[in-house]
Amino acid sequence: MENIGTYIIWIIMACAVAGAIASLRDEEKGLGGEFITGLHSIGPIFIPVAGIMAAIPYLSKFINAVFGPLYNALGSDAAIAATTFIAVDMGGYQLADALAQTREAWVIAMVTGYMAGATIVFSIPVGLAMLDKRDHKYMALGVMAGILSIPIGVFVTCIITMVTNVQVRDIVSANADAAYVLALSLGGILAHLTPLIIFCLAMAVGLWLVPSIMVRGFLAFGNTMTATLKLVLVFSIVEYFTGAFSTILGGWGFDPIIADTVDQFRALEIAGYIGIMLCGAFPMVYLIQKHLARPMEAIGSKLGLESNGAAGILAAAANILAMFRLIGDMRAKDKVLCIAFSVCAA
Incomplete structure (x- = not known):
């Protein structure tokens, strides 16, 4: 089971090689075009990724100060407030370690x-950057519908962890012994999830009573986030090349966006990593659509999806950005379902 991810990577890399070879003949369309499009996606992806990662120090302080006490008051933990908004691999893991009262x-x-964190700081801004504006409303509905399932997804995962008596590392480490036995309980899990459950119930009521207002609110949130991240990015670029803000303000609290001696895997490197992965993921999705259309139609019919929708579900299970590539070819219903599925699955 643990090798499934490795197998998928090898398949994607094989598709990257096939796409590169095809691009030698035609890089405008077909398999070669998908290879080139994957590489060209680095730019649009870099804008939100860099903005978010640069702003992590201030974002962390804001979440800890505003949402931390609220989560604690509801019987949860400030660490869960942190990762509700910040993805694990974008600083949420370390921040949660510092805030958590228990392992x-x-x-x-x-x-x-x-x-939750991956959806808010990655999927939403990157999705809005990658998708056509005509599809933004479907993304809004899909993301909000998917968010409703997050408490269930977390609950099921924690129950499985509790029942199987999983041992984990009790420190942030990649090679320490996994010797800590988690003392999870049903009541404890539900208590920690209380803020998320309340938020999702409120969102469900909003989608039921005033769906159009909820969509407009989501888009306003997404557009505000996008605008803010662009400003953070450009100021970070100015600071990197001139040091102007450090000179004028006496300091610069944002994180660097380019690798340095402290961290060799920052925003620019992450965006590049995503792009070189997509140069294989996009050709893979293209090949699935072209050569597995009938199986996708058969699977989709059982799920109430068209073939492109079924392919989108498959793509989302591997990489949400590969799924975004298919959104433009789907009918409205399938767009919403695929995006909702990707919230917990991608």
């Missing part, structure tokens, strides 16, 4: 970050 809360926060 159990830390692990629950980590699971939350894979679903």
Whole structure:
């Protein structure tokens, strides 16, 4: 089971090679075009990724100060507040470690970050950047519908962890012994998830009573986030080349966006990593659409999806950005379903 991810990577890399060879003949369309498009996606992806990662220090302080006390008051943990908004691999893991009152809360926060945090700081801004504006309303509905399932996804994951008596590392490390036995309980899990449950119930009521207002609110949130991230990015670029803000203000609290001696895998490197992965993921999706259309139609019919929708579900299970590539070819219903699925699955 643990090798499934490795197998998928090898398949994507094989598709990248096939796409590169095809691009030698035609880089405008077909398999070669998908290879080139994957590489060209680095630019649009870099804008939101760089803005978010640069702003992590201030974002962390804001979440801890505003949402941390609220989560604690509801019987949860400030660590879960952190990963509700910040993805695990964008600083949420370390921040949750610093805030968590127990190792159990830390692990629950980590699971939350894979679903909620990744959606808010990555999927939303990157999706808005990659998708055609005509599809933004479908993304809004899909993301909000998907968010409703996050408490269920976290709950099920934690229950499985509790039942199987999983041992984990009790420190942030890649090679320490996994010797800590989690003392999860049903009541403890539900208590930690209380703020998320309340938020999702409120969102469900809003979608039921005033769906158009909810969509407009989501788009306003997304557009405000996009504008803010662009400003953070350009100021970070100015600071990198001139040091102007450090000179004028006496300091610069944002994180660097380019690798340095402290961290060799920052925003520019992450955007590049995503792009070189997509140069294989996009050709893979193209090949699935072209050569597996009938199986996709058969699977889709059982799920109430068209073939492109079924391919989107398959793509989302591997990489949400590969799924975004298919959104333009789907009918409205399938767009919403695929995006909703990707919130917890991608």
